[in-house]
Amino acid sequence: MAHNILLIGGHGKVSQLLTPHLLARSWTVTSMIRSADQKPTIEKLGKGQPGKLDVLVSSVEDVKSEEDAQKILEQVKPDWVIWSAGAGGSGGAPRTMAVDHDAAIAFTKASIHTPSIKKFLTVSYISSRRNRPSWWSDKDRESAQKVNNEILPTYFKAKVAADEVLTVLAKERYDEEAKKGVAEKDRFHGISLRPGTLTTEKAGGVLMGKITCQGKVSRATVAEAVAAVLETDGSRGWIDFLDGDEDVGAGVKRLIKEGIDSVDGEDFGGMKERVAKL
Known part of the structure; x- marks a missing residue:
């Protein structure tokens, strides 16, 4: 089936690697x-x-609100949306919040509130979470805290908030559609794709699921993962991954079959309270 995709942040390094993968599947891509x-x-x-x-x-x-984002969605009319934009550290904390928090949340909300849009995938990062999951070691926890509190504190604040908005609102829409009898493949799927430290290496295999947060993954592999996740029915939730030995497509299918979602360990009630205030 042909899909119409809005790729936000089209000039980014991952997006430039991703675009040919999407087009190779005969999908239409609007690169923003x-x-x-x-x-x-x-x-x-x-x-x-x-x-x-x-x-x-x-x-x-320039996207300051859900209404601003909605205007772009109405212009492009996508059925899938990919958020792969980011301030990239330039412009300081104000620009990071404007892009990675405000605009990201605006597009997330607008997409979920648009019935014709069926998937929203955001490229996040593996340590974007508030709680320590059961599968992390003490060293994993220390590594994540260093990244989130010392190295990238503003980025963490922005990304974790955007991830939580997607998680809460996507689940609400998915559950509502389930109650209405909408087939699983036709319900809204919100996906937070969460790679480790990005590298310029060639694409390869993955280590995917409930894994350590310490590790790297090539941007080329991230691009392949985005395409694989989108084309695989049932992909949703938080998908953590690093470089590894498993085929990307096989890894995605395994997560779906086993019901693995790396959001486990987060406080969903607390999430809902925070999202309600945004």
């Missing part, structure tokens, strides 16, 4: 980029591909 001078780089990614590539020049920094 910050400035017109980035357009030639993106257009090259569509050459020789069976899918259709459109480029939308519109900065995520």
Whole structure:
């Protein structure tokens, strides 16, 4: 089935690796980029591909509200949305909050509140969580705390909030659709894809599921994982992964079959309270 995808943050390193994977599946991709001078780089990614590539020049920094995000969704009319944007550390804390918190949450809410959109996938990171899950070691906990509290405190604040909005609102819509008798494959699926430290290595296998938070994964593998997760029915929830030996597609199918969701260990009640205040 052909899909119409809005890829937010299309000029990012992962997105540039991802775009050919999406187009190779004959999907239509609208790559949303910050400035017109980035357009030639993106257009090259569509050459020789069976899918259709459109480029939308519109900065995520201009998206201040759900209404702003909704206008873009109405223009593109996607059925799937990928959030792969990020301030990348430039512009300091204010820009990080504007992009990774405000705009990310605005697009998340607008997408979930749009009935025609069936999937929303955000590229997060493996330590974006408030609690220590049962499968983490003491060293995992220490590593995550160092990243979240010392190295990337503003980024953590932004990303964990956006992850929680997606988790809570996606579950609410999924459950509502289930009550209405909507088939599982046709319900809304919210996905937080959570890689370890990104590298420039070639794509390879994965270690996926309830795993250590200490490790690396190549951007090329992240791109393959995004495509694999989207094309596999039943993918939803938090998916943690690092470089490993398992085939990406097989790993995704295994998680679904075994019902593994790395959100386990988080306080869903506390999440709902925080999300209600945003």
